[in-house]
Amino acid sequence: MEIITRTMKIKEMDISLTDDEAEALLIIYDDKDDISAYAKKSVATCLKAGIVSGTSNIT
Numbered sequence: 001m002e003i004i005t006r007t008m009k010i011k012e013m014d015i016s017l018t019d020d021e022a023e024a025l026l027i028i029y030d031d032k033d034d035i036s037a038y039a040k041k042s043v044a045t046c047l048k049a050g051i052v053s054g055t056s057n058i059t
Contacts, residue, residue: 001039001042001043001045001046001051001052002038002039002042004042004046004051005041005042005045005046008045008049013049015045015048015049017041017044017045017048019041021044021048022040022041022044022045023044025044025047025048026040026043026044026047028054029054
């Protein structure tokens with residue numbers, strides 16, 4: 001997802017996201033602590049952009 005985020009920056013897409021916004025997007029996911037620290041903002045950015053979405057524990 002880091003590569004996707006970098007591509008979005010190159011294409012000048014609006015991907016601005018504060019640390020608080022990133023945390024708010026990730027807080028609902030049980031496995032959020034499994035995301036590496038360097039990648040958390042990229043994962044949140046992809047969530048915000050609708051590129052990825054989470055699933056429940058049964059899917």
